[in-house]
Amino acid sequence: MSFLQSLSAALTPLGLLWTLLIISAATFMHELAHYALARWQGVQVHSFSIGMGPVVFRRAWRGTEWRLSLLPIGGYVEIDGMAPEEFKTDGGEVGYRQATRGFAALPSWGKIAVLLAGPLMNLLLAVFLMTLTFTSQGIPAADRARIQTVQEGSRAQTLGLQPGDVITAIDGREIPETLQIEGRTVMGWENLRNVLGTPGPHTFTLERAGQTRTVTFAWQPTVNGQRQLLGIGYGPDIVPAPLPVAFQTSLTTTVQAVPQVLRAFGNLFGRFLTLNFSQDENVTGPIGTTEIVGRAAAASPWALVQVATLLNLSLAFFNLIPIPGLDGGRILLVMIGSLRRRPLSFSQEQAINVAGFAFVMLLMMFVVVRDVSRFF
Structure with missing residues (x-):
């Protein structure tokens, strides 16, 4: 079987559709939690996008521009004071500096609350889906x-x-x-x-x-x-499990998953740093994920719910990794600034964030290349 034949067999329309729906729902709830905690503290949110890339639909509501973007992957919220702000120099040139309003003006605990809200929402979604499964299907x-x-x-x-x-x-x-x-x-x-x-x-x-x-x-x-x-x-x-038992089992299962997930991510980082492209059943890329979702969708609705649970858990834990560019990395920078009793300078924070973002992008490229390499 050729590469294209193998790839088309893995990326079924059913698997692609459900993968996009599950990831979009998980991302929407993740960003909605960031939005809610920012607004709760009086911080303006300029835009909320479902999807990435060119905007195909937009509507202003409650001081926020709600967008639907062309690429159905991920999403974002633009929180006032989180990104650097523009200013004009005496010579008329445009420069950037650390924001002093909105998110930047919040106390450390307020910033951490906004950043932690996204991963925590995915964690709560996973617990909810597990509880629903255990209540309906048993433990x-x-x-x-x-x-x-x-x-x-x-x-x-x-x-x-x-x-x-x-x-x-x-x-x-x-x-x-x-x-x-x-x-x-x-x-x-x-x-x-x-x-x-x-x-x-x-x-x-x-x-x-x-x-x-x-x-x-x-x-x-x-x-x-x-x-x-x-x-x-x-x-x-x-x-069979009544609701309290199902909920307790969901919490226990989530806690027990922590060391397994940490080992899986540690193994992934080790393979990335050594450029080891051998397959690892504990971490899969977008093609492997779509393949798993497709099989689950063909099996039963409850199998699909289990995959959605795992994806929400993975999204929560991955975002909490203290790498700059991720929520966990941003929380780490806030904590460092709190311990120093003054935030990092604009140049320091920018350099750290650029390095972290580059690392995450390279890691994602490694996962995708490793995912594709199994078809050769």
Whole structure:
């Protein structure tokens, strides 16, 4: 298959449409939070754009020009006093200097509130979507494995295993919620794969139609050099969850995701600095994201909601990275100025922001090139 054929197979119209809708919605809410916190503190917002590039529609409302721009990617708010202001020198030339009004005149906590509002909104959206999913679909039970499919003529069928059976214990021991496999933390139900890689007698304790059953069998992972399969598809058991439990689980899941996301971004930065273009399943580019969204849209609405949750989480955490040009970098500069008891000079802040913006752009180019390279 040629490069163009592979690319067109990944970028389906359905995937492109839903990717643009999800990212546009996440960006809109992100920028709306910046807007709301600025206006709440009496700071004027000159413009609010959905999309980037040339403006195709504009309307003034409540002191802000609301825009719809041509390119349906991202968006922005133009908050008074956040960008440098123009001035004319004695010679009539146009120069730039640090703004002294609007955002620039806010106390440090006010500036941080405006900057933090965007990522926090995406975080809240992710928690809301997770809560909605858990309430409607139930919560995955990490310590219980549900058999989803049983292959015809397989060893599992011979043993009497059936779809819907819930494995509650393996070899007489209850399944833990988490465990360490190959140096990483996984859910307890995933240990089933590890067990089936170990020869010898094994016992499954099952729940079926409210009754407990025990299945004992001898197992050899390989026979005559060929890998053996038990013949089941499985995943975590799903248990119903009332709203308070769903909300609490969403918060817990978000907190547990923090170290995983930090490791993923750390790995990405390491690959970027060493120009390592090998694929990484934890971080994907725009083509990979569109491919995932397309598969989710074709699978079910709830799969699409899960992808939207992950995208909002990623947007929140990425914007909080303390790199100048991102919200986290701007917050860092505000904190440095607060500790120094005077803001950075115009030239210092501009140099830092330009360097940070260049780094982010190079990082984005690296992600895109790595994303495209897998089709060659």
